[in-house]
Amino acid sequence: MLSLALLIVRLASLVIVAQPGYTDAYYYASVAERLARGDGLTADFVWNFLEAPGLAPLPVASHRFWMPLVSAAAAAGIAVLGPLLGAFRAGQVPIVLAAACIPWLTWRAARALGASPNAALVAAGLAGLGGLFAPAWVAFDGFAPAAFLGTAFFLAYRGAAKGSVRLGLGAGLACGLLYLARAEGALFGLALLTLLARPAARRAGIAGCLAALAVGAAWFARGALAGGAGDAVARGLFLVRYEDFFALRPVGAGALLAAPGDALAVRAQALAGDAVTAAAALMFLLVPALAVGLWAGRRQPEVRAFAQLALAIYLVEGILWPLHATRGSYFHSLAAFFPFAVALSAAGGERWLAPRGVATLHLASGGAVAAALILSAASVQQWDTAFNGPLGVRTAALDAIPPGPLLAIDGGAWRWIASRPALVTPADGLAAAACVARAYGARSVVLEAAHFQAYGPLYRGAERPAWLGAPIERGPVRVFPVISLPPCVQ
Secondary structure, three states: OHHHHHHHHHHHHOOOOOOOOOHHHHHHHHHHHHHHOOOOOEEOOEOOHHHOOOOOOOOEEOOOOOOOHHHHHHHHHHHHHHHHHOHHHHHHHHHHHHHHOHHHHHHHHHHHOOOOHHHHHHHHHHHHHOHHHOOHHHOOOOHHHHHHHHHHHHHHHHHHHOOOHHHHHHHHHHHHHHHHHOHHHHHHHHHHHHHOOOHHHHHHHHHHHHHHHHHHHHHHHHHHHHOOOOOHHHHHHOOOOHHHHHOOOOOOHHHHHOOHHHHHHHHHHHHHHHHHHHHHHOOOOOHHHHHHHHHHOOOOHHHHHHHHHHHHHHHHHHHHOHHHHHHHHHHHHHOOOHHHHHHHHHHHHHHHHHHHOHHHHHHHHHHHHHHHHHHHHHHHHHHHHHHHHHHHHHHHOHHHOOOOOEEEOOHHHHHHHHOOOEEEOOOOOHHHHHHHHHHHOOOEEEEOOOOOHHHHHHHOOOOOOOOEOOOEEEOOEEEEEEOOOOOOOO
């Protein structure tokens, strides 16, 4: 009954989450449509030049940076239900189904960790409501699949650690699929490796490792056939400014080494900010209960795996990819841990509060549920403000954009909204933009209020290059027609 009630809540949130909203989701949705049509994992837009090395012609192989599970699952929904529901709603169906399983999985995890049925139901309600994750559970993104797979991994890992080969296979499959949802999911394989050191769990560990490696090897083979991910590592590790990730010619290690103080400061800020993000995801209220649950379950293999993996991903994101982490990557990563963390909090909170009486337990449970309800509603409202408003602004500018390909800061979003090839404005500036426009036959450059720094003077009305016409203004959007074949000076 609780799962059904929370499914109704999920369906109600679809009223707000009625379009992709942000870069990742636009990307997944556009590729899913093509995949459902039989075009494979390809993109007829360029969101980042790591997918179009050497300004390769469209369509290009997709998912050289992001992982394919969301697009693949959504494509299945579109293929089956697209004619009835439309591409976007049909693509959301597999995601909503994954979200619908979160309460049940959380309940199972809480019970396995020693929580009473009532405490486990509270945990299921908290995870199902989502708090900060409330709109994410139905977003065209990897949040709900990662939450499903992460929780399933820890549940299966519990049995694998006791020697179950079947559950070892399950944990390995969950690890492999989680990797296809989020690249950092590969780190879950570290927990499988620890099983090899325990004689009683060695066979289960081998089975799990082989299952995970089979999935990972298949994806690596696809990447090799598609030409690899180019300079994806450089674009992540050596960033000084986040917008350099979208440069035609990315910065190298020299830029990072030239400012070691700034590099250290960025990483310190990322580690601090990510810690606050994790605490906020647990509504701050659950953090003490989680600490109690971790300490009480420290001898349980799944609890140790949870703690070690959570710490590993926190450090990897904050130290190696700090600018990606602070712009949403770490929040995405948390989804795989969130339901199990809530289950641990329920078990720990009950252990902590039980000596204080039933009334205290009821008060704490009611307060946590009330906080989750408020935070969930606020998060859905924030999603509406952050993403539906900008969609209206962009849609209002469509009539000013000449036919043909366009350049804009968010190639994936404009591909979906304008239904035409779209190319990211390179962060290097107008000289690089001229090369992109020439290579792809772009007919306009679209600048929004949010734009890369190099385009600031043009947006504010400074002298423009000869290949661009006078801007057409639609609110904060400036549309610059391409009036002549632009020069490309490499």
